Amino acid sequence: MPRWRSLGGALFRVLAVWAVASLTLLVLAALLPDFQLQSAGGDSLTRTALAAALGAGAFGLLSALVWPVLVRALLLVPALVLGLLVFVLNGSLLLLALDLIPAGQGRAAPQTAVIVAAAMSAASSATSAFLAVRNDDAYHRRLVRLAGRRRTRAAPRPDTPGTLFLQLDGLGHDLLREATRGERPLMATVARWIGDTHHLTPWRTDWSSQTGASQLAILHGSNEDLPAFRWYEKDTGTLVVSNRPSSAAELQRRAVERTGDGGLLAHDGASRGNLFSGGADQVALVMSVAARRGRHNRSRAGYFAYFSDPANATRTAVSFGAEVVREIVQSLRSRLRRELPRVKRGGLYPVIRAFATVVERDVVVAAVIGDLLAGRRAVYADLVGYDEVAHHSGPAHRDTHQVLRGLDRVVALIAKAARHAPRPYRIVLLSDHGQSHGPTFLERYGLSLGDLVRAGCGLPVPRRAGRTPSGAEAREAARAALHRPEGARGDRSTTQPVVLASGNLGLVSFPDVPGRITREELDRRHPALLGTLANHPGIGFLLVRSAAHGPVVLGPAGAEHHLDTGRITGRDPLAPFGAGAAEAVRRTARFPHTADLMVNSAYDPATGAVHAFEEQIGSHGGLGGAQSHAFLLWPAELTPPAPEGRALTGAEAVHRVLRRWLREADGPQQPVGPAQDTARRRAATPDGVPPPDQG
Structure with missing residues (x-):
């Protein structure tokens, strides 16, 4: 009886969706002049309805049979292009379906076919979703299909709970508190969790407060020798950028080699939308494996799993278009209101924003739901929409409020899906960093960091930068230090410094000097440079290595902080950046690269503002303000991340906490080898130092 009842319910849902699709075709045929379901001489209502039913049935069959093949064939097409092709492919399937109507009654202009196909897919999807909500089994099957997962009914139910780590990229601790307060909080679901089922704990990032450094340490236990989001490696002459596939793969390889451990997700784990895999077998939209090609590379499979359902593809494509329009309207509104600070938001940015806030979100959420229903032990997923919008609109701007509401709905959807999973799940929300606001360095001072460095080295700078007070002062100081006559041009034969930006953290390298240049050598080659940078009002401090004193932090008016000895001359340049700044800088100073x-950049403690060296009014990557303060929102049944009164500092410490929580979920531990035992004992201690062996 249960089997026949299930088959009867499935047949009812198919007939209901078919009926709605047929009715949608009839309505569109009456409204759109370029779409017809009647022959030239006219037909009766019965024949027209029959044509609509046949057309809807043919379109449904083609969508079910042909669409997955098309999507798999287009897996090598970039994801943005695939999203835009959804409309064209769907319209083409409708034209083919109309040609299959026996009497030849169906006709549509190509552009109209795209509209009709989108409307039919949306109506069918809405009907299917409504019917699924009324039936737990159907709802479960639909969620599985969203992520392309299959699980047999006879699969055993795990005895231990699973853990989902959901990263809200770029959302700082203080901003989360604001978004969950008041009678109508921006994030209502998260607000209900705080203080009820979950506890909120802040944690301080490393000096490099950005996704590459934080996520590598969280997933693989180490971000050693990762000084910024992008940097230049002299020994190989290569530029490393954390979110490039080749760079992400190399950084992950180095971390695994350093720790001797596969990663947080190495045992029955899934990694979704991340820069790094965490050792997971199941990956989708993971940058560190995106460059590989082979049967075992499943990073792009997330797109196939989601877009193989034409209803999902259509819904996402429509939302994608709406998000592009929304960004254009919001950008125009910001310009008309003369809001400051403001950065340019034209070009491809509306498309990039829509991809981050719609396409990537939908694919990652579908994959996560599939992981939950498959009963995986540990899942780590990153939702990047807020971070992308906050860079260009500002961390607390009204444009980001809508993104936060959307993230809250995603959290609620995933929590609802978890109730259908074969095992209970503990959901941990966390962020990898926050964001600090403020006008860009270029907007505030009229020249870039690269311009300032070149001027301080006595090299030619653009006329625009040379006319600014900062640029003019730096050029004159360099000429005086080098004993050049006023108005002399810089030496074009000098090797150009490499100047890179990572939020409000800048990196300057001199490729012609092997190893790290010393302060003494720098003063000899470019005697005005250090003073120019240290005394600039837009720069808070700079780190340089001294042959005599080791790593030294320089500030304005001759201030110095010798990191090895703790000796401070003048006012401590690190004082405005709070407790822990000296240790964060000292740790980075020892990195080989x-x-x-x-x-x-400079930091104003009163306003929390910094000056990004990139074109971002919401930035992260260095020290100063909210960017350094991330959060952990963890279920109350787990042990606290750190002892009471002790701050949680560094992404590596967060990795140890997450390891401990996974062990708590696993219950009694099985015997392990010496290397794994050392790692586990290290993770079990707050400071990461393994206790001495007993016996």
């Missing part, structure tokens, strides 16, 4: 000069 730290740049010759590490430059951190």
